[in-house]
Amino acid sequence: MKPSFRNIVILFVLSFLVTAVFSVSLRTFFAADAMTRDLSKGLIIPFFTWTVQLILSAFLLRGEERIFYWTQLGIICLVGSIALLPAAFYNFAVADPSPVVSIASVLLCVALMCVTLYFRLKPRGYSLLWTLGWTATIIVNMSLYAYSINLFQRIFAG
Secondary structure (H helix, E strand, C coil), X not given: CCCXXXXXXXXXXXXXXXXXXXXXXXXXXXXXXXXXXXXXXXXXXXXXXXXXXXXXXXXXXXXXXXXXXXXXXXXXXXXXXXHCHHHHHHHHHCCCCCXXXXXXXXXXXXXXXXXXXHHXXXXXXXXXXXXXXXXXXXXXHHHHHHHHCCHHHHHHHC
16 A cells, blocks of 8 residues: 555544444443443544554654554554454354453454564564554553453453
8 A cells, every 4th residue: 555644544544433343342241331432432542542653653753754654553453453343243243242252352453463563664674662662552552441441350250
């Protein structure tokens, strides 16, 4: 994909829409919560991660290097969002889905995005710190999300 602002916007919009499907599928675990609350929480993690990375790269990268990085973020965001779809479909299709499937899906999605970002940046000479920074940002965000929904309490409570 050719790096351009137009393509970057398209990638992130598509990622947002696909991630929204997964977020809505999590509704099955939070039936008592408001739909807008569930959807917004499910979208805040990726939005915050991408925003932090876009801001950092806006300050630390220049010109073509920045546009290339943003394009790669858009690509891995879309790849990661698509990787969540099987778990979303599972959540919609099964009467009493296991939350472990969604958790495993998210963890595999993050691993896939991390590896994909590394191998997409490496040939262009980007520092490993760009991949590690992205990974650290998403792990912090996921941890805050897990804490905010009392994830571990819900899993072990039954």
